[in-house]
Structures are given as structure tokens and as C-alpha cells.
Amino acid sequence: MTPEQVNLVQQSFAKVAPISEQAAVLFYGRLFEVAPGVRAMFPDDMTEQRKKLMATLAVVVNGLTNLEAVLPPAASALAKRRVGYGAKAEHYPVVGGALLWTLEKGLGDAWTPETASAWTAAYGTLSGYMISEAYGGAQAAE
Ligand code: HEM
Numbered sequence: 650m651t652p653e654q655v656n657l658v659q660q661s662f663a664k665v666a667p668i669s670e671q672a673a674v675l676f677y678g679r680l681f682e683v684a685p686g687v688r689a690m691f692p693d694d695m696t697e698q699r700k701k702l703m704a705t706l707a708v709v710v711n712g713l714t715n716l717e718a719v720l721p722p723a724a725s726a727l728a729k730r731r732v733g734y735g736a737k738a739e740h741y742p743v744v745g746g747a748l749l750w751t752l753e754k755g756l757g758d759a760w761t762p763e764t765a766s767a768w769t770a771a772y773g774t775l776s777g778y779m780i781s782e783a784y785g786g787a788q789a790a791e
Pocket residue numbers: 687690691692698701702705706727730731734735736737740741744775776779
């Protein structure tokens with residue numbers, strides 16, 4: 650990611666922060682609509698889950714300038730836990746699609762093509778790292 654892309658992701662995430670609860674509701678609503686099969690992996694009551702997701706995203710977004718320091722403590726165990734939940738590597742692009750969709754809805758006019766590609770790059774880095782931690786390097790490309 651370029652420094653400009655890091656800025657775009659951080660600035661746009663700051664705009665979503667005040668509505669993070671609604672953003673998380675939108676996100677899971679979208680995820681369960683496009684991938685109904687994953688609903689059963691999650692708890693019935695999503696209240697805590699929504700908070701945990703947004704808190705984890707905040708850690709990663711704040712750490713974008715220093716990812717090699719942030720990813721191992723923030724995302725390695727996170728990735729490995731997901732294997733026990735039933736998550737497969739192919740779920741990551743689905744989750745990424747729901748995340749980008751949510752940001753587009755939440756940001757409105759601030760969702761520019763540049764912001765979209767910056768988030769695509771950020772999610773690609775995060776998910777590539779998580780897939781490789783959870784399933785091994787061979788699948789890291791997706
Ligand atoms: C970058 C991607 C992701 C992030 C940042 C993320 C973040 C989180 C966080 C913070 C939690 C709270 C519990 C925990 O820490 O384990 C969680 C739970 C969960 N995640 Fe993810 N996740 C990601 C990708 C995925 C994917 C691809 C799947 C596959 C379907 C998935 C499935 C789950 C499930 C099933 C739970 C609920 C576990 C339970 O409480 O029973 N996650 N996620």
C-alpha cells in the first residue's frame with residue numbers, strides 16, 4: 650500500500666467510527682444475505698460480535714503504517730481461531746466484499762474510486778496474511 654492509500658483508509662474509517670454499530674449491523678446483514686451458509690457459525694446474539702469486529706478493524710487500520718508489527722499479535726491467533734469456527738480460505742473474499750459494500754453505503758460520496766482501491770489493498774493484505782497463517786502459504790494468494 651502507498652502512504653496515500655494508508656491515509657485514505659484511515660481517514661475513511663474515521664468517518665465510519667461514529668456509526669460503527671450501524672456499520673456492523675449493515676456488514677453482518679450483507680454477509681448473511683450473500684453467504685447464508687455462514688450464519689450458523691456465528692452466535693444468535695450478534696451484539697458483542699459487532700463490537701469485537703469493529704474494535705479489531707480499528708486496531709488493524711490504526712496499524713497500517715506499521716503492519717509487520719501489528720499483524721502478528723492482532724491477526725495470527727484471530728486467523729487460526731477462525732479455522733475452528735469452520736471458516737475456509739474462500740470465505741475471506743466474501744467477507745471482504747461485504748466489508749467494501751458496507752463502507753460504500755456508510756461513506757456515501759466519500760467512497761471514491763481511490764478509496765475503494767485503498768480498501769481493496771488493505772483487505773487484501775490483511776486477508777492474505779490471515780489465510781497464510783491459518784491454512785499455510787500455498788493459499789495465501791487468494
Ligand atoms: C479480516 C477478516 C476478519 C476479521 C477482522 C474478523 C474479526 C472477528 C472478530 C474480532 C471476532 C470475535 C471473536 C474472535 O476474535 O474470534 C470474529 C468472530 C467470528 N468470525 Fe471473524 N473475522 C474475519 C474473517 C472471518 C471469516 C472469513 C470468517 C468465515 C466465515 C469468519 C468467521 C467468524 C465466526 C464464525 C466468528 C464467531 C465465533 C463465535 O463467537 O462463535 N471471520 N471475527
